[in-house]
Structures are given as C-alpha cells and as structure tokens.
Amino acid sequence: MSYVSARIQTSAMDGGAPLSDFAGGSGVVFYDGRYDIGPLIDPGAIASRFGGQLAALDLGRNQLSFDDREDVTAGYAQYTGRFGKLGVLAGARVEHTVSRYGGFVTLTDANGGSTTQFNDIRKTYTNVFPTVQLRYDLTSQLVARATYSTGIARPGFLQTIQSGQVDVGNQIVTTGNPNLRPTYGNNFDAALEYYLPENGIISLGVFDKQFRDYIVSRTFRAPYLPYSPTTIFTYQSFQNVSGAYARGVEASFVDRFRGLPAPFDALGLDANATYVDSGVALRDGEASRALPGTFHFSGNAALFYERGGTQIRLSGLYESKALFGIGGSPGTDVFQDKRFTLDLYANRDLTPRVAVYATARNLLDTPLRFYEGSADRPIQREFYRQTFEAGVKIKL
Numbered sequence: 001m002s003y004v005s006a007r008i009q010t011s012a013m014d015g016g017a018p019l020s021d022f023a024g025g026s027g028v029v030f031y032d033g034r035y036d037i038g039p040l041i042d043p044g045a046i047a048s049r050f051g052g053q054l055a056a057l058d059l060g061r062n063q064l065s066f067d068d069r070e071d072v073t074a075g076y077a078q079y080t081g082r083f084g085k086l087g088v089l090a091g092a093r094v095e096h097t098v099s100r101y102g103g104f105v106t107l108t109d110a111n112g113g114s115t116t117q118f119n120d121i122r123k124t125y126t127n128v129f130p131t132v133q134l135r136y137d138l139t140s141q142l143v144a145r146a147t148y149s150t151g152i153a154r155p156g157f158l159q160t161i162q163s164g165q166v167d168v169g170n171q172i173v174t175t176g177n178p179n180l181r182p183t184y185g186n187n188f189d190a191a192l193e194y195y196l197p198e199n200g201i202i203s204l205g206v207f208d209k210q211f212r213d214y215i216v217s218r219t220f221r222a223p224y225l226p227y228s229p230t231t232i233f234t235y236q237s238f239q240n241v242s243g244a245y246a247r248g249v250e251a252s253f254v255d256r257f258r259g260l261p262a263p264f265d266a267l268g269l270d271a272n273a274t275y276v277d278s279g280v281a282l283r284d285g286e287a288s289r290a291l292p293g294t295f296h297f298s299g300n301a302a303l304f305y306e307r308g309g310t311q312i313r314l315s316g317l318y319e320s321k322a323l324f325g326i327g328g329s330p331g332t333d334v335f336q337d338k339r340f341t342l343d344l345y346a347n348r349d350l351t352p353r354v355a356v357y358a359t360a361r362n363l364l365d366t367p368l369r370f371y372e373g374s375a376d377r378p379i380q381r382e383f384y385r386q387t388f389e390a391g392v393k394i395k396l
Contacts, residue, residue: 017049019041021045021049022041022042022045022046022049023038023039023040023041023042023045024039024040024041024042024044024045028040066101066102066103066104066157066161066162066163067102067103068099068100068101068102068103068157068160068161069099069100070097070098070099070100070154071097071098071099072095072096072097072098073095073096073098074093074094074095074096075093075094076091076092076093076094077091077092078090078091079091085136085137085138086134086135086136087134087135087136087137088132088133088134088135089131089132089133090130090131090132090133091130091131092128092129092130092131093128093129093131094126094127094128094129095126095127095129095152096124096125096126097123097124097125097126097127097154097182098122098123098124099122099123099124100120100121100122100123101120101121101122101123101160101161101162101178102118102119102120102121102162103118103119103161103162103163103164103176104116104117104118104119104162104163105117105119105162105163105164105165105166105175105226106164106165106166107166107168107226107227108165108166108167108168108169109168109169110168110169112169117226119162119226120162121162121178121179123178123179125181125182127152127182127184129149129150129151129152130148130150131147131148131149131150132147132148132149133145133146133147133149134146134147141194141195141196142192142193142194142195143192143193143194143195144190144191144192144193145189145190145191145192145193145205146189146190146191147187147188147189147190148186148187148188148189149187149189150184150185150186150187151184151185151187152182152183152184152185153182153183153185153215154182155177155180155181155182155183155215155238158176159176159177159180159215159238160176160177160178160180161175161176161178162175162176162178163175163176164176166224166227166233168227171231171232171233171234172233172234172236173224173233173234173235173236173237174235174236174237175235175236175237176237176238177237177238177239180213180215180238180239180240181213181240182213183211183212183213183214183215183240183244184211184212184213185209185210185211185212186209186210186212187207187208187209187210188207188208188209189205189206189207190205190206190207191203191204191205191206192204192205196255198256198258199254200254200255200256201252201253201254201255202252202253202255203251203252203253204249204250204251205249205250205251206247206248206249206250207246207247207248207249207250208245208247209245209246209247210244210245211244211245211246211280212242213240213241213242214240214241214242214243214244214280214291215238215239215240215241216238216239216241216280216281216282216283216326217236217237217238217326218235218237218238218239218283218284219234219235219236219283219328220234220235220237220239220284221233221234221235222235241280241281243279243280243281243288244278244279244280244291245278245279245280246276246277246278246291246294247276247277247278248274248275248276248277249274249275250272250273250274250275251272251273252271252272252273253269253270253271253272254268254269254270254271255268255269256268256306257269263307266305266306266307267303267304267305268303268304268305268306269301269302269303269304270300270301270302270304271299271300271301271302272299272300272301273297273298273299273300274295274297274298274299275296275297276294276295276296276297277296278290278291278294279291282326283329286330289323289330290322290323291323292322292323292324292325292326293322293323293324294322294323295319295320295321295322296320296321296322297318297319297320298317298318298319298320299317299318300315300316300317300318301315301316302314302315302316308349309348309349309350309355310346310347310348310349311345311346311347311348312344312345312346312347313344313345313346314342314343314344315342315343315344315345316340316341316342316343317339317340317341317343318338318339318340319336319338319339319340320338321335321336321337321338321375322335322336323335324336324370327372330373331372331373332372332373333372333373334370334371334372334379335370335371335372335375336368336369336370337369337370337371337375339366339368339369340364340366341362341363341364341366342362342363342364342366343359343360343361343362343363344359344360344363345357345358345359346358346359347393352395353394353395353396354392354393354394354395355392355393356390356391356392356393357390357391357392357393358388358389358390358391359387359388359389359390360386360387360388360389361386361387361388361389362384362385362386362387363386365383365384365385365386367381367382367383368381368382368384369381369382
C-alpha cells in the first residue's frame with residue numbers, strides 16, 4: 001500500500017496581511033449561540049492574494065509518505081466428527097507473511113539543516129493457528145460448548161511506517177516501528193445454552209483471551225543507529241508488550257411471553273449483556289489498565305411484538321465508557337463516554353408480497369461525547385438528532 005503526499009512552498013510574501021482579510025463567512029456558532037469560535041479561514045482568499053507565489057512540488061517517488069507491502073499465503077486442515085453426544089471440530093491454519101516496509105526519514109541536524117533518505121526493511125514470518133470446538137448435548141434442550149481458538153492482529157501500516165522525523169539537536173525520533181510483531185491471541189470460550197420452545201434460548205458464557213505482543217504507543221530511549229550507535233535518542237513510536245488480556249462473562253435471552261393473556265402473548269424480549277475485565281500496561285511504570293476500545297459493560301435489549309403480519313421492535317443499546325486515545329499520561333488519555341441509544345422499528349405485511357415499514361433511530365438524541373482524563377473535562381460532543389424513514393417493500 002502506498003500513500004502520496006505533496007508539499008506547498010511559498011516564497012517570502014510582501015508585507016504580510018491581517019488574518020481578518022482571509023475570514024470565510026460570518027463565523028461558526030454552536031449550541032444556540034453560546035459558543036462562537038469565529039470565522040473559518042477561506043482558502044480561496046489565500047490563493048487569490050498569494051496565488052502567484054505558490055509552487056506545488058512535482059509528485060514522485062521522493063514524495064511518498066510510505067510504501068508498504070504484505071503478501072500472505074495461507075492453508076488449512078480441518079476435521080469434524082461425532083462421538084455419541086459429543087461433536088468435535090478441530091483444525092489448524094498456517095499463514096506465511098512476506099512484508100516490506102519502506103519510507104522516507106527526514107534528519108534535522110543541530111544547525112537546522114535537513115536531509116531525507118529512504119529506508120527499507122523486509123520481514124518474513126510464519127504463524128500456526130490451531131482451533132478446537134467441542135459441543136456436548138447434555139439433554140435435547142441443554143447444550144454445552146467449549147472452544148479454543150487462536151489468531152493474530154497485524155500492526156497497522158501507520159504503526160510500522162518508516163517515514164518520520166529525527167531531530168539531532170533535541171535527540172528526538174518520531175516514527176513508526178517496522179520491527180513490530182503481530183499480536184497473537186489465545187482464546188478460551190465456554191457456554192451453556194438452553195433451548196426454549198418455539199426458538200427461544202437462554203445462554204450463559206465465559207471467555208478468556210490472552211494476547212502476546214500487544215501493540216501500544218510508547219516513549220522510550222535508544223540509539224538511532226543510522227546516526228550514531230552511542231548517542232541516546234528519545235523515541236516516540238510503538239512497541240510490543242506482554243500481559244494483555246480480556247476476560248469476562250456474557251448472557252443472552254430470547255423468548256416470547258406466551259403465558260400472558262392476549263394480545264400481550266405476542267410480546268417478547270431479545271436481550272444480551274457482556275461484562276469484560278481487561279488490562280495492559282500502556283506506559284512504562286504504570287499499573288495495568290483497560291484495553292483501548294474495550295467496554296467494561298455493554299448490553300442490548302429489544303422489546304418486540306410479533307403477530308400475524310405485524311412486527312414492532314423497540315431496541316436499546318448501552319455502552320460504558322471506553323479508552324479511545326492514549327495520551328502522554330493518564331490525565332491526557334481520551335475516553336468515549338458512556339452512552340445509551342433507543343431505536344424503533346415497525347413493519348406491516350399488506351399482502352404476501354407487499355409490506356410497509358417505518359424506522360425511528362436515535363430517539364433520545366444521545367450525544368457521542370469524548371473527554372480527557374475525567375468526565376468533567378469534555379473535549380468533543382457530537383449530536384446526530386433523530387432519523388426517520390418509511391417505505392414500501394415489494395417481493396418480486
């Protein structure tokens with residue numbers, strides 16, 4: 001994968017100009033006039049004033065941000081069998097990865113002069129992913145399941161990117177890490193499922209996921225070998241760490257309330273909930289914290305009505321807070337705040353081939369909110385309002 005970027009160079013501009021000359025529009029105002037952040041910059045006004053002094057560099061290989069490639073060859077073997085009440089599925093998948101990571105590094109010396117060079121690293125590695133799935137029929141309605149599975153998450157191209165900046169004077173290196181290893185996961189799952197009449201189900205499961213070589217952003221000190229094997233630089237990059245995990249419990253219930261008097265016997269509940277305890281040492285010297293992007297608790301619940309050609313479904317989703325962005329310290333970490341949303345769906349079959357439907361999403365107009373460090377330090381709120389849709393479905 002290759003990304004191309006261009007730079008714009010300008011010569012010395014005559015005399016300068018006040019910023020107000022390049023204001024676009026009357027201003028940007030949020031929340032009913034309470035937050036006025038002023039006008040935006042108008043790129044067209046800048047181009048009109050200084051268009052004759054702008055020069056775009058030609059795009060070419062020396063302007064590539066990075067040039068990465070990964071080729072994966074895979075094969076697998078699988079076995080399925082049945083031994084009385086026990087069902088078995090076992091197998092293994094093998095993946096061989098050949099990768100090349102290339103990019104330009106800008107080296108700035110102590111006098112402010114800079115040079116650019118292209119770095120290229122090639123790597124190969126092979127992974128084996130065994131899997132075992134067991135199913136045991138305790139009764140005709142009660143089933144036990146157990147699974148062991150494995151997998152990897154390869155580092156993203158922006159994590160392995162070779163392109164970066166080397167500041168010799170301040171001894172700072174900002175770059176990706178092409179030597180990152182993929183994160184390898186060992187996953188253990190077990191569950192009990194009880195099947196109710198007319199397709200209802202109650203299930204309870206536990207899981208434990210252990211991650212090796214989990215990737216985190218890190219600041220660390222090491223020599224920058226292309227410059228000097230003895231001078232120690234401060235790196236702002238990524239590293240693999242051990243000890244990351246995610247374990248928890250999940251439960252679900254789906255059934256209709258057939259014991260209620262009509263018409264309430266057409267009501268039903270479709271619900272599930274998951275609790276996750278996770279941890280990883282995001283920064284050196286700190287205690288383990290929840291994995292980025294992992295909710296401690298999440299749940300879905302839908303109250304539905306189904307009778308004849310009528311289906312109505314009121315659905316709610318709850319997500320607890322989750323780490324969204326990793327800062328330089330716990331006080332600058334960014335979190336996505338807890339959130340609850342509510343949607344409504346209705347469908348009515350007019351004939352076997354024609355139906356009308358309507359949906360209403362985000363009924364509560366729940367904001368998507370982010371904060372830094374603690375909930376009383378909000379940095380972003382996004383409102384999407386309600387979305388309404390109606391239409392006709394025709395089966396040909």
